[in-house]
Amino acid sequence: MKNPTIKDVATKANVSTATVSRYLNNSSYVSKEVQQKISKVIDELDFVPNCVARSLKRTETNTIGIVVPDLSNVSFMDTVKAISDVVTASDYQPIILNTEESIEKEEKILDVLVSKRVDGIIIASAGKNEKLLKINSTKLPIVLFDRDFCNSDDDIIIDSVINDNFIGSYQMINYLISLGHKKIAILCSENNPILKNDRLRGYIKALEHNNIAIDENYILYGNYAFESGYELTKKLIMQPLQPTAIFSVNNLMALGTVAALNEMNISIPDKMSVCAFGVFKYHTILKPDLTVVNQKPSELGRIAAELLISRIKNPHDWKPKKVVLEADIIMQNSCARPR
Known part of the structure; x- marks a missing residue:
């Protein structure tokens, strides 16, 4: 057809x-x-705009679209800088756009980028956006970062560079359990089911492997914003049975947790252990410095950009590839044995 x-x-x-x-x-x-x-x-x-024209004649514009869900997140800023450094060194101009974790806004941005005939797109999608699949089918190179798409058979369908979200979360919860914690809360986000599912699965699997019952009161959903972490933490503390540790699936929510606990004079880590998925660029100003799963944002961006440039230069190499960065924990002073 x-x-x-x-x-x-x-x-x-x-x-x-x-x-x-x-x-x-x-x-x-x-x-x-x-x-x-x-x-x-x-x-x-x-x-898909320009799909016929593109299939008949390749018009290079030496531009690459970089699409992120939240430019206020320092991790994304570091990733974008790494991507920009690679693409500009290869004589491409980056076009950086922000979706605010909105699929609707993302779709409009993708339409604009395709109509402008960018040579490739690097994107942290706000969800499993079907428009990406349509665009990818026109042979316009796309690389996902911090997100990946697989079909029902778990086959890779779009190039992606991701952290090992499941293992990172699993290791962090195991670490808390090794300190003696059993009442561990997790702050999730409904905004992106891809990340939520993997990081939540790691949390659940670690509890199951240690024969700790899953308490739904300790699994809270918000979004990836500072304000969400703040509000969810307040909600946790108001519960009759408080947790002894809080794990946030991203760094901005973790900052909200720290702010809420400080406001309520709950000492970290003496009264509450706190940890997160994602590094803090200005971590030295935090007291105490937070224990985190190392998200490696710069490495993520560099590899994603190099993969995209390779696809542009080798247009006939179209077997999708997924690069998974190994998870590791940066130990700091925000976690301790429960008292």
């Missing part, structure tokens, strides 16, 4: 091809009603 064209979209939406082009390129005014009509048809036809 041939790929749908702009003309197909225009015909089904009962508008001109020029109107569809204006909508895709944001070049001039298109009414809200017409925008909604075109958007609906694009979804129905599984249309």
Whole structure:
């Protein structure tokens, strides 16, 4: 079946091809009603902008899209810098965009990048975005970082560079258990089910392997923001049976945990052990310095960028690849034996 064209979209939406082009390129005014009509048809036809033109003629723009869910997160900033260093050294210009963990915003950003004919995309997706699969099928190189996509048979379908989220979480909970903790809380996020599932699985598996019952009261869901970690920690402390340790699945939520505990005069680690998945660039200002799973953000970005450049330079090498960085724990002073 041939790929749908702009003309197909225009015909089904009962508008001109020029109107569809204006909508895709944001070049001039298109009414809200017409925008909604075109958007609906694009979804129905599984249309990817420029896919036909791209398949007929490769037009290099020497640009690479870098898409992240949260530029306020220091780990992502370090990853983006590492990506930028590699791509600029290879004579490509990075276009850096932020999705705010929104699939809807991510889809619009992807449409813009494809319409601008970027030579490749490096992205930490806000979820299992089907549009990425459509774009990838047009042979536009895509590399996921900090996220990966597999099909129902666990086959790799898009290039990815990730941390070993399951093992990292598993090791951290085992470490807390070795200190004597049994009442361990985890702060998760519903925003990205890919990360949530792997890091939560590691938490659950570690408890199971040590014959510790899973207490749903210790599994809390928010988002990856500082404010979420703050609110969830307050909620934990107000429970009749408080945990003795709190593990956050990302660093911003962990900072929220520290702020809440400080506000309530709960000493770390004397009264509460705290740890997280993800490094802190300015960790020396934390008192105490937090024990973390090393996310290796710069290494993650460097490898993702090198993989993408390799795909661009070798367009016929299309067997998807997944690079998994080994998990390790950076031991600091935020965890101690429960009292």
